[in-house]
Amino acid sequence: MDLPVLLITNGVLLPEARLKVPIRTKTNLAMLDRFVLNKVGSAKTLILVAYRIEEEKKTFETGTIALIEQVVCWSYNSHVQYTLHLLGVSRARIESFALPIASVKQLYTVPGDLNDEIKVEFLRNLKDFLTYLTFESIESAITLKKLLEEKNFDALADFSVAQLREVSFSTMLDYLATLDTSRRVLLANEWIKECIKSQSDPNEQLKRDHHKELVKLGTLIPANDLAKLRDKAQNVVRKYGSRVKSGNSVEALEGKLRDAQLPDGIRDRVWEEYDRLKGMNNQQSEYNVLLNYLDLVAALPWGKSTPDHIDISKARQVLDVTHDGMDKVKKRVLEFLAVRKLTDHATGPILCFSGPPGIGKTSIAKAIAKSLGRKFERMSLGGIRDESDIRGHRRTYVAAMSGRIIQALKHAGTNNPVILLDEVDKLYAGVSGSPSAALLEVLDPEQNNSFVDHYLNLPFDLSNVIFIATANDLSQVEAPLLDRMEVIEMSGYSHREKLHIAQNHLLPRQLDKNGICPDHLIVNPDAILHMIESYTMEAGVRQLERQLGAVCRHGALKLAEALNTDIAADVIPELHLPIVIDRTAVEHILGIAKFERLNLVKKLGRFKPGMVFGLSVSVLGGKVMPIEATTNPGKGKVQTTGKLGDVLKESIEVAKTWIRANSGRLSCSSLTDIDAHVHIPEGAVKKDGPSAGCAIVSALYSLAANRCVRSDTAVTGEISLTGHVLPVGGIKEKVLGAHRAGIRRVILPESNRADASELDDTIKAEMQIIFVETIDELLNVIMEKESGIKVLSKL
Numbered sequence: 001m002d003l004p005v006l007l008i009t010n011g012v013l014l015p016e017a018r019l020k021v022p023i024r025t026k027t028n029l030a031m032l033d034r035f036v037l038n039k040v041g042s043a044k045t046l047i048l049v050a051y052r053i054e055e056e057k058k059t060f061e062t063g064t065i066a067l068i069e070q071v072v073c074w075s076y077n078s079h080v081q082y083t084l085h086l087l088g089v090s091r092a093r094i095e096s097f098a099l100p101i102a103s104v105k106q107l108y109t110v111p112g113d114l115n116d117e118i119k120v121e122f123l124r125n126l127k128d129f130l131t132y133l134t135f136e137s138i139e140s141a142i143t144l145k146k147l148l149e150e151k152n153f154d155a156l157a158d159f160s161v162a163q164l165r166e167v168s169f170s171t172m173l174d175y176l177a178t179l180d181t182s183r184r185v186l187l188a189n190e191w192i193k194e195c196i197k198s199q200s201d202p203n204e205q206l207k208r209d210h211h212k213e214l215v216k217l218g219t220l221i222p223a224n225d226l227a228k229l230r231d232k233a234q235n236v237v238r239k240y241g242s243r244v245k246s247g248n249s250v251e252a253l254e255g256k257l258r259d260a261q262l263p264d265g266i267r268d269r270v271w272e273e274y275d276r277l278k279g280m281n282n283q284q285s286e287y288n289v290l291l292n293y294l295d296l297v298a299a300l301p302w303g304k305s306t307p308d309h310i311d312i313s314k315a316r317q318v319l320d321v322t323h324d325g326m327d328k329v330k331k332r333v334l335e336f337l338a339v340r341k342l343t344d345h346a347t348g349p350i351l352c353f354s355g356p357p358g359i360g361k362t363s364i365a366k367a368i369a370k371s372l373g374r375k376f377e378r379m380s381l382g383g384i385r386d387e388s389d390i391r392g393h394r395r396t397y398v399a400a401m402s403g404r405i406i407q408a409l410k411h412a413g414t415n416n417p418v419i420l421l422d423e424v425d426k427l428y429a430g431v432s433g434s435p436s437a438a439l440l441e442v443l444d445p446e447q448n449n450s451f452v453d454h455y456l457n458l459p460f461d462l463s464n465v466i467f468i469a470t471a472n473d474l475s476q477v478e479a480p481l482l483d484r485m486e487v488i489e490m491s492g493y494s495h496r497e498k499l500h501i502a503q504n505h506l507l508p509r510q511l512d513k514n515g516i517c518p519d520h521l522i523v524n525p526d527a528i529l530h531m532i533e534s535y536t537m538e539a540g541v542r543q544l545e546r547q548l549g550a551v552c553r554h555g556a557l558k559l560a561e562a563l564n565t566d567i568a569a570d571v572i573p574e575l576h577l578p579i580v581i582d583r584t585a586v587e588h589i590l591g592i593a594k595f596e597r598l599n600l601v602k603k604l605g606r607f608k609p610g611m612v613f614g615l616s617v618s619v620l621g622g623k624v625m626p627i628e629a630t631t632n633p634g635k636g637k638v639q640t641t642g643k644l645g646d647v648l649k650e651s652i653e654v655a656k657t658w659i660r661a662n663s664g665r666l667s668c669s670s671l672t673d674i675d676a677h678v679h680i681p682e683g684a685v686k687k688d689g690p691s692a693g694c695a696i697v698s699a700l701y702s703l704a705a706n707r708c709v710r711s712d713t714a715v716t717g718e719i720s721l722t723g724h725v726l727p728v729g730g731i732k733e734k735v736l737g738a739h740r741a742g743i744r745r746v747i748l749p750e751s752n753r754a755d756a757s758e759l760d761d762t763i764k765a766e767m768q769i770i771f772v773e774t775i776d777e778l779l780n781v782i783m784e785k786e787s788g789i790k791v792l793s794k795l
C-alpha cells in the first residue's frame with residue numbers, strides 16, 4: 001500500500017491513540033499541500049506517520065498508519081500554521097521510501113503468552129490510572145474506561161502507554177515495533193505502575209481525591225456529557241489554585257505594548273483591553289481573539305519612522321542608475337522630492353503612474369522610496385472587491401483581520417513608508433461595499449491623519465505615508481479617486497530604448513540571477529534586437545527580460561556542464577569563453593520566432609481597394625488594426641462585423657454620409673447602388689471608439705473610387721460630418737505600435753501635433769509623420785497615387 005508520509009522527530013502515535021502534530025517542516029508542508037489540502041474532504045485521509053531518529057540520521061523502519069481526523073489552520077502574525085489531528089490506526093512496516101510517499105505493509109499484533117495474574121494486575125493498575133487520567137484529560141479517561149469494559153488487552157496497552165509522557169522517544173519506538181501483545185502488556189503495566197507511584201505526592205493526591213468525589217467517573221457521568229465534565233474539572237483546577245498557563249505570552253505582550261510608543265489618545269484604551277485579557281481564562285474563545293488583536297496593536301509602528309534624507313542630486317543618481325530614459329517622469333519625481341524637502345510638509349500630491357504593463361511603474365516607485373531612504377511596501381489591489389480588504393473586518397467576525405493598509409504598515413515597521421497602491425484600475429465594487437470608497441479616505445490628506453481600520457478600531461495617523469498609485473487603464477479608475485491623484489502618463493518603449501534598457505539593466509540582472517560572470521556570456525546587440533522584434537510584442541520590457549533569462553539559463557547550463565568533472569571526459573563539451581549569443585544562437589535557444597518580424601507592409605504586400613491600416617490602443621499598448629471593406633450589389637447598406645461597438649458603428653455612418661455628400665466633387669461612387677461590408681479582424685476582441693473614423697472613411701473612399709490605400713501607412717483620427725479630422729488619445733502608444741509592426745509612415749490629426757512632439761527622437765527620425773486637418777487632406781496623402789482632390793477651405 002502506498003501512503004503519503006508525515007515525518008516526525010518526536011512523539012509517537014500508537015494505534016487507538018490520538019496525536020496533534022503541528023506542521024513545521026517543508027517536507028510535511030509539501031505532503032499536506034499535495035495530498036490533503038487539495039483534496040475535497042481532506043480530513044479522513046490515511047497517511048503514514050514515520051519517525052526520524054536525528055542522532056542516527058535514519059528513519060525508523062516501523063511507522064503508524066493514521067487517519068487525519070481534522071486539519072486545523074490558524075494564522076498568527078500573518079504566518080499560516082497547520083496542525084493535524086491524527087488517530088492511530090495500526091502499525092506498519094516501511095518497505096520503500098520516496099518522499100513524500102512510502103510503500104508500507106500493515107503489521108498485525110500477535111497475542112503471545114499472557115498469564116491471568118498479569119492481566120488482573122494490569123486491570124487493577126489501569127483503574128488507578130483512570131483516576132489520574134480523569135484529572136489530566138476527560139476524553140482520554142472516557143476512552144480508557146470503555147476499553148476497560150471491553151477488556152481488549154492489545155488496545156488497553158497501546159492506549160494507556162500513549163498517555164504517558166515520561167517514556168522516551170526511542171523507548172516508545174521500540175514499544176511500537178513490539179508486535180507481541182503479552183510483551184507490550186508487561187511493559188505497559190510496569191510504566192503505569194511507575195506513573196501511579198510518582199503521582200503519590202500529597203498535593204496531587206488531594207486534587208485527585210477531590211476530583212474523584214466530584215465527578216465519580218465510571219458510575220455517574222455519561223460519555224457524551226463532555227462539556228459538563230470539562231466545566232467541573234475546571235472548577236477543581238480553579239479551586240486548587242492552578243494557574244492558567246498563559247503567563248508567558250501575556251507577559252511578553254505587556255513588554256511589547258510598553259515599547260510600542262502608543263499615542264496619548266489611545267494608550268488607556270489599549271491598556272484597558274490588556275487588563276481584560278489578563279482577567280480571562282485562556283480556554284475562553286475570546287481569549288485568543290483579544291491576544292491576537294493586542295499583538296497587532298503592539299506590532300504597529302505608532303511612533304517609529306525613518307528619517308528622510310532628501311538629497312536631490314543623490315535622488316537623481318538613484319533614478320538614473322535604476323532607469324533608462326523616462327526623462328519626463330524623472331523630472332516630475334525630482335520636483336516632487338524637491339517640494340517635500342523645502343516645505344517639510346507631510347502631505348503632498350499623490351502620484352499615479354499610468355501606462356501599459358512592464359514599463360517600470362512599480363520600479364520607479366521603488367526608486368523613489370530608495371532615494372528618500374524610506375521603507376517600500378507594495379499593495380496589489382487587482383481584483384479587490386470588498387471594502388474590508390482595505391479597512392479590515394470588525395472584530396466581532398469570526399477570523400476577522402485587519403485591512404491591507406494596516407498590514408502593510410505592520411510589515412514596514414515604520415509609520416512613514418512609501419506604499420504603492422498597484423493597479424488602482426482593477427478595484428471592483430462588490431456586494432460588501434466599494435473598496436475605492438475606502439481608499440478615498442486613505443488618500444485624503446484632510447482625513448487620513450486619523451484612519452480607523454475596522455479591526456483595529458483605533459485611529460492611526462497615515463499622513464506621513466507617501467502613497468503612489470499605478471494604473472494600466474485610467475478610464476477604469478473611479479472619478480473621485482482619480483481626482484485625488486496627479487496622473488503621470490508613461491508610454492511604451494521604442495526598440496532602441498528597449499535595447500538600451502536590456503543592455504544596461506535587464507541583462508546584467510539576469511546574468512547575476514543565474515550566477516554568470518558578465519565576462520563569460522555576451523549577448524550581441526543584434527541578437528537583443530532580434531529578440532525584441534521577433535520574440536516579444538509588448539510596450540514594456542517584461543517579456544524581453546524573460547527571454548533574456550532563458551538565454552542566460554542556456555549559458556548557465558553550458559558553463560555548469562563544463563565545470564562538472566563527474567561527467568565522463570568524452571561528454572564534456574568543449575567550451576570557449578566567452579559564450580557569444582548572436583541571432584542564430586537566439587533562434588536555437590528560443591525556438592521559432594513567435595512574432596515573425598511583424599512587418600505588416602511586407603506581409604500584406606499591396607492592398608486591394610477597401611483595405612487600410614488603422615491604429616488602436618489598449619491597456620497592452622498601441623497596435624496596428626487592419627480594416628477591410630468590400631462591396632456587393634445592393635441598395636447602399638453598410639454591414640459591419642468584428643465585434644464593433646456603437647461609437648465605431650456611428651463612425652462608419654458618418655464616413656458613409658460624408659462620401660455620399662461629397663461623391664460628386666470627389667468623382668467617385670456615392671455608394672447608393674452597392675452594399676458595403678466593413679470588417680475589422682480579430683473578431684473575438686471588442687473594438688470601439690471614434691478614432692478609427694479616418695481609417696474607415698479612407699476604406700470607403702477607396703471602394704467608392706476603386707483605388708488603393710497605401711499599404712505602408714497607418715492612420716488615426718476622428719472625423720466629423722463637415723469633413724474635419726479631430727484629435728484622439730493615445731498618440732504616443734499608437735505611433736510606437738505602428739513602429740513595432742514595421743510601419744514607418746503615419747497620418748495623425750493636426751491637433752495632436754503637440755502629443756507627437758513628445759515622441760522619442762529616434763522614433764521621430766525613423767518615422768514619417770503627416771498631420772492632416774481635413775478628410776480631403778487625408779485622402780490626398782493616404783491613397784496610392786495622389787488623389788488630386790481639391791482641398792476645400794478649412795473652417
Ligand SMILES: Nc1ncnc2c1ncn2[C@@H]1O[C@H](COP(=O)(O)OP(=O)(O)OP(=O)(O)O)[C@@H](O)[C@H]1O
Pocket residue numbers: 322323324325326355356357358359360361362363364422470471472501505506540541542545
Ligand atoms: N526604463 C527602464 N529602465 C530600467 N528598467 C526598466 C525600465 N522600465 C522597466 N524596467 C524593468 O522592467 C521590469 C518591469 O517593470 P515594472 O514591474 O516596474 O512594470 P510595471 O509598469 O509596474 O508593470 P505592471 O503594470 O504590470 O505592474 C522591472 O524589472 C523594471 O526594472
